[in-house]
Amino acid sequence: MTHTVLLAGKLSMHKGDFLRKHLTEDWRIETCDPAEDRAAFERLAPEADAMVGGHIAAPWPAMPKLKLFQIPFTGFDFLKPEVLPAGCLVCNTYEHETSIAEYILLGMLESEIGLAKTSAAFRAKSWNGKGPAQSPVHGEVRGKTVGIVGYGHIGHEVAVRARAFQARAIGIGRRDRETPPELDWYGKADRLQDLCAEADYVVVCAPLNDDTRGMIGAHQFAAMKPTAVVINVGRGPIVDEDALYEALSAKRIGGAVIDVWYNYPTPDDPSPWPSKHPLQELDNIIMSPHNSGWTQEQIDRRWTFVAANLDRLARGETPLNKVMEGAG
Template identity: 55%
Template sequence: MIKPPSVILYGRKAVGKITQLREFLTTDWDVIGCVPEETPEAQLREWALEARAMVSGRPDSTLPQLPKLEVFQIPFAGYDWITPDELPAGCTFCNAYEHEPAIAEYILLAMLEWEIGLCKVSSKFRQESWQGRTAGAGPTHGELKGKTVGILGYGHIGREVARRASAFGMRIVAIANSSKPAQDGIDWLGTHKDLERLLSESDYLAICCPLNEQTRDLINSDAFAAMKSNAVILNVARGPIVNEEALFNSLKSGSIRGAVIDVWYQYPTPDDPSVRPSAFPFHELDNVIMTPHNSGWTEETIERRWRFVAANLDRLARGEPLQNAVFTGTGRCAASQKT
C-alpha cells in the first residue's frame, strides 16, 4: 500500500484547523498537526524529513530542515515577512486571499458611517429624544452617491470595493501596478505616476495595496498636502504604507477630515501584549475610527481560506499547477535551520 504524502500544519492556530482541512480535502493526505513547543524535537525532525507540504504562519527557529518540501502554504495574504532565501530550494510559496468580500464590505460600511453618522445619531437620540423636532425635521446627513472613492491598489480587494461602490452611485478612480483598461464602472484606472491626481480627486482614499519598498511611506506629508481637506483615508492594507507621524499630524490639525484605520504600526508581543497600536495617541482623536486588524476576519473568510488551502493540496497531489504561487525558494538561508 502506497503511503499518502504528508502535510504539516505548523503552529497552534493551524493545528486548530486540522478537522476542517481534512473535511475539505478530496485527495489522500497524512495531515499532521504540530505545535512546536509541545512536540518532541525528534518527532518534529522525523515529520520534517518526509513532509511534502506545510501550512503555517511565520515559522520560528525550531523548524528543522525540510528536504522534500514542495509547498509552503500560508492561510492568509500578507507575506512581507519572508523571502525566497528562507525556504528550501525549489519549494513553492503560496498565499491565500478570500478576504476581499469582507474587507470591501468593511470599507463601504466605513464610508457610510462617515456620511450618515448612524452611531452618533443613535446615541444622541437615546440621550436627548426629539428635542422639539418633528418627524422629517432632521438632523440631515450625507450620501455616498456622487462622492469619489480613490482606490490605491486595484487588486483583489480594490476590485471588490469598486463593484460595491458602483452600486452606491459613487465615482471611482483607481491606481494599479501596471496600465489596465478601465473596468467595473470606474472612471479611470492609472498607475503610480497618477498618484497626485488620485489624491486630489478622492473624497475617500482606500489603501488596498501591498507593502513593499515602493509603497512604504507612499502616503506621506506631501501626499496629505495634495488631498482634499474633507478627505477620509481608509487603510486596510499595511500600516507603514501611510507615514505614521504624517497621518497623525494631518488628523490632529484637521488638514484632512478623518481616517478609518484597521492596520497599525505596533502589534502585541509576548513581552508587551497590551501595547498601543501606535506611538502616537490616535485614540485621543475624535476623527478616527480604529479597529484591531479585523476588517477581513469573518467566519466566511476563514472557511473560504481553508477550502482554498485544501484545493491547493489537492492540486499538488494530482500534479496540477498551484494557485497563488508567489515565489520559489532558493534555500540560501534554509541551511541555517536545525539539522
C-alpha cells in the same frame, strides 16, 4: 500514494478536521506549534510534502521532501526564499475580498451618515426638542469618488460595490493595464497625487514593500480635500504615522477609518496602543483591531482553498497563487 501535510502554528494546527472533510486525495495530516514544541517541528518537518503555516522562527531543519509551503492568509513579507528548499512553491490565500470590501463600504457609509453618533445622542437626549426634519443633515455616498490605492482583488470588489451606490471609482496599481469597466480611470503610481486630489475616500489596499512604505505622507495629505477620508486596510506603514496624526489632529482632512496599525501585541506587551500617537483620543477616526476581513465565511473559504491547493499538488498539478519559490 499518501502525502504528508504539516499544519504548523496556532493558526493552522486546529484545522485538521476541516481539511479531512474537504481533501479528496490521500493525505496524512500532522500538526504542531513550532513556538511551543520545537522538537516536534524538527521531527515532523523533514517528512512533510507540504506545510501550512505562517511565520516560523529560524532556523528550520532540512526539508528535502517539501514541495509546497501554503500560507493560509495573504501576507508573505515575513518569509524569505532561502529558508525553503529549492523549487518549493510558496502560495498564499485570498478569499478576504468580500468581507474587507463590505467593511470599507461600511466605513464610507458611517463617515457619511454617522449612525453610531446619532444613535448615542438619541439614546442620551431623546428628541432634544427637535422634530424629525430638524436634526442635522448627513451625507450620502452617492456621487462621491472612491480612490483605490493598490488596485487588485480587494479594489475590484470595492469598486463594484461603490458603483452600486452610484459613486465613482478610480484606482492606481503597479502594472500596466486597460482601465477596468468598474473604474472611471486607472493609472500607475505616478498618478497618486491626482487620485488624492480627486477622491472623497482614499482607500489603501496596497501590500507593504519598499515602494509602498510611507507612500501616503504629508505631500499626499496636502493634496486631499479637507473633507476627504482615508481608509487603510493594507498595512499600517503604507500611511506615514506622523503625517496621519498631523492631518487628523489638525483637521486637515475629514477623517480616517483604520484597520491596520504600527504597533501590534507581543508577548512582552500584549495590549499596546496601536500608534505612538494618541489617535484613540481623536473624534474623526474609526479604529478597528485588524479584523476587517475576519468573518467565519472568509475563514471557511480560505481553508477550502487550502484543501484544493493541497489536492492539486497531490495530483501533480501546479498549485494556485504562487508568490515565490524556495531557493535554499
